Amino acid sequence: MCSKMFYLFLVFSLIGFRGFSQTLDIEWEKKTGKSGSDVFNCIIEDVNGGYTVVGSSPAVNRDDLDFCLVKFSAEGQIITEKIFGTESNDLSSGISQFVSGEYIAVGNSVLDAGKTHVFFLKADVDGNEVWQKSLNELENISVNDVFASDDGDFVTCGSVLVSEGFRKIWLAEFDNDGELLWEKTYGENVIEEVGSVKKLPDGGFAIAAQTAGEVAQESDLLVIRFNSEGNKIWEERYKMPKVNVRPECICCSPDNNFIVAGWYGTCMNDINSDNPIFDYDLFLTKISPEGELIWSKNIDSEGSEGGNTIAVRPDGKIVVAGKKETSFLGRVGTWLVLADSEGSILSEAVFPFNFGNDKVSEIISTSDGGLVLIGPGEMNLDLRNTDGWIKKIKAF
Template sequence: MLKTPVYIYILFFASLLSSSAQIPEPDWNKQSGIRGCDFYTDILEDANKGYTVCGAVKIKGNSFDFELIRFTENGDTLWTKTIGTEKKEIPKRLTQLTDKSYVLMGSCTEGETQSCLLLKLDENGNEIWKKELSAEYTSVEDIISLSDNHFALAGSKSETPNDPKIWMATLDENGEFIMEKLFMTDMTGCARSIKEIPNGDFALAAQISEAGKNNCDIIAIRISPLGQAKWFSWIKTPDQKVWPACICCSPDSALMIVGWNGKCLNDINSADPIFDYDLVLNKINSSGEILWTKSVDREGSEGGNALTIRPDGTFIIAGIKATSFIGKIGPWLLNIDPDGNELNEKLLRLRFNNDHASRIINSSDGGFVVIGPGMQEEENTRSDGWIVKFRAL
């Protein structure tokens, strides 16, 4: 009797998994085409159908205004709202509350002073209220909607410029604080991403380091609805600069974190450390145990900005690939299985320098939507916001 080696079966089933988890082709794509510089930073599938995107448009010099754009399910523009003040505004994140209103979160700068700006808009993009958090909130990085038209913020809070602390808060429909908390106050840190877990807890992914150090680590924190930390999961990376960009709940009740890992090529404590950046992935179980940490380290630099869980249980990461020696540069999608193994990838068209796939969300028809280029430098003279809708397999 002929015996087939076990490894042949393993390879066979691995190939089936890989072939069944292809990244589909786009249904449609749109580019703003605005003369000058604009960019998109966040997207949601709107409760009124279609998609809503937040971004910024340059108005004069290096000054930007917020921009909110509503697209139909087919990518046609329904309306665009430009919202500005006398200050310079940079958008970061967008959420939609249970009454279908929006809360747009970003920063506003006047001279050397930067603060967080919150804008609440009705479902047609008309302003309901505007609030500027005090300058002691040195960074607000993420926002999520909660029940009862409430929402949560995550970032850092500091009384001194160079010693931020990991911070989160919940606010009511009028933008008034319900609860705010600081974590690991003996360290310097900033929460980069927040999610609400199905049982009502919160999960934070934060960057953390000793004050004045160039190296930093990732820390995940599980927090009760009342703001009490249930556990801390510290992912240490000595002599490296590592930070999360997105935290996501996986079907097995674990947490997935995607971000950037900077490996120092010279002395990390020097005045000018040089880093080679790679995409970093972490999986943590519901008790805070680190299950695995993986890095995508190829020729050049790679990075992950966001991830989403697909209906087949795999993940798609949105980021950037810069494999400069062989010309593979541009917005990048990477498909991985629940154990972090690479299945396939897709390089999107590079439109201009620093063009990232900055956010990715699932769509209700089984597909997904990606936007870019993400936040751009003030000195950029040319960039376009873009959106690509991928069909379901």
Template sequence: MLRKSLFILLAALLAAIPLTAQGGWIKNYGDADYQFGELVEETSDGGYFVMGNTISEQTKTDIWLLKTDENGDTLWTKTYGGPLEEYGFSGQITSDGGFIIAGFTESFGAGKYDAWLLKIDPDGDTAWTRTYGDTGYDVASSVHQTTDDGYIITGHRDGKFSQVTNYVIPGDIWLIKTQADGTLMWEKTYGIPDQDYEEGLCVRQTSDGGYIVGCNGLEEPATMSAARLMKTDAAGDSVWVYRTSDDRWFNCVRQTSDGSYMIAGSIDTDLGIARFSETGTLMWEKTYGKSSPAYDWATWIEPTPDGNYIVTGIYGAILLGSNPRDADVWLLKVDENGDTLWTRLFGDNPEFDAGCCVKPASDGGYIITGYSGTYSNGEYDICLIKTDSLGYVGVAEPVTHPSNWQISSSIGQQITLRYADHPQGFHAQVFDASGRKVDEIHAGGTSGTIVWGDEQSPGVYFIRVDENKTPRTERVILVR
């Protein structure tokens, strides 16, 4: 009778395990040159729009839009640009099923660079384009469709080209409001007098009809980044500004259901997440990542249907001149307090791999885009990573070190783990089937045996160990 009861319980547990674990995949898109993914959106047919950029050896840069099916297979691609340099930083699916892209153009407009807004129809054909700016370097970094079907854009105005760095140094924070056809309604600039480096990085319309803008600038000494969070009213007039005085970036901002704001970016050399009240008061901030000299930062944060947040970015980057290396795509899920639910890494050293955008998928998993040297036909390719609800893909991920821990049996009333070659002792995290961290396992000594599960309820669990920075996770089932 006991055997029959265990069998029935086991069958029920297995039936409850999400089947999306087999639906993950990693795809790359590109040729022998450089391709960078900036944004991904799921389409109404279950496929994906991926917006990025392609750069040839002759430094000719074009915006690149790909449409894929639900498996990441390419249906069509389109490029947008002229004879010179164009680059897209931001975009989204619009209310009519098309796509809006914001970036800059060197080929068109009045100045060195002009902010460029492109409206694309569902088949990838250009509906219209608009340029904004004057004779200097003007760039759009982020665009968001507003409730009146127009667009709000942020970026920087009046930048300068540096002969030393060979990059454009931003000027003032710039906010642009347009009608649905891209016609300019108003524009505003914001900045500190005599300060050359300020830019808007992310903008969203807020529940009161105004706007929230994540910004970056420089403090003295001029090598230190200082983030800003700016709230405006519907006319673009500043309501409040939060300024930091240390090395931080606010790369992505989202308003929460209670009116507060979640921010993702970096704090010193670590990935940083912060929460601000509706009036701009810092509620909390947390850091995540590898110890210096490695750099970690977040590029995107998005609310999930279960009330938590999914974050992507870069883990463990070594930034040495023009040859950055050792970075992985980082996927984190955190709760509303910033506590980690789980993390995943994708990539392989010494390549440089970066996550630039993540969105919840309709099947409960996640879709990520960025760029990769690991998954590449050339220098860098656009990568598209589809995971299940716990961040796993259905393919073998690169592991650079052999495993040094084992589970004797993955099903039982207790789970026995054996480990060896752990000079700092054995450390693991345990998650339940929903991705919530429920326990930690710690044991001293280089090797040993651990029995786990006596204090846990029957069910499905995932035991994760970070082996030489590459996480490995095993699924186990406790029965009684």
């Protein structure tokens, strides 16, 4: 493995709504909210038109959370809503679609004492259950996403607890019936937490992960590229001294490079203290197909903020979505940033929070040239006062 040290640089002050407010027109938006405990995690543009969202919602006649699958028309009308799950809290983390139009969704069943199992749901084109499985033999795995293949198999990725305090990257392929074909783990005896995985045009995968730094509370960015069989092509660790970095999304640009976004925490006191205080900013990093660092930007606004998801436009422009947690000017909420292909900020927009823990969980470019955003994302089991929401942005 080749190690590289770099410092994120080029600080921007993002004040105003320059240009972006003229193009960021909401076409429609919807909010669930009938239960007050709904979240939307992942979205795809459906092969049959419209959009399909997976999230979590209160179970019927039980005091736990189940998967929810919601199909929207292109105009934002709800076509169908389905609830699936076990008697544990089932938290969704990914959805993909087969060429047949069927769906595969993945997530985690959270058991007592914080243990997790992998949970799969396969649904037909109308969102009706084909089968569901809780893989009890695969303990303490937290899955992040899923990708369907043309032959009906699917690949999922996440992090597995291998011993107390240590996690490794986990990648596995399953057949059309949810039977394990192969699984592989990668990593050293440190904490390695998968932040995002992306399926590549050649059938392989790229993973952005957080890995432990040289001292406590410090973490570095780890990016690994695999082929379609899960064999590692290359692995690069990008050292970030005295920083806590959380990669949240990796995406491909039109020039075949990788864009990584996330949260970049600069320690404001002693990082080795019992209570280090971090000021978080958005970071953007561009990496070549061979793992070479092209550029990296630390985007510092007034307060703490970060990016959770990326949509790269056909012209190479980058849209990052996340949230502003604090702001000296009082502008907090779900956050959009538009950058050019070199990571220079063009403009931003902020939508007020709907409720506590609100954020953009995923953003996708749509076939009509617009965007779709969903939220609030990951469910806090101790905070059940949320509504799943979706916003469609007009073409620009």
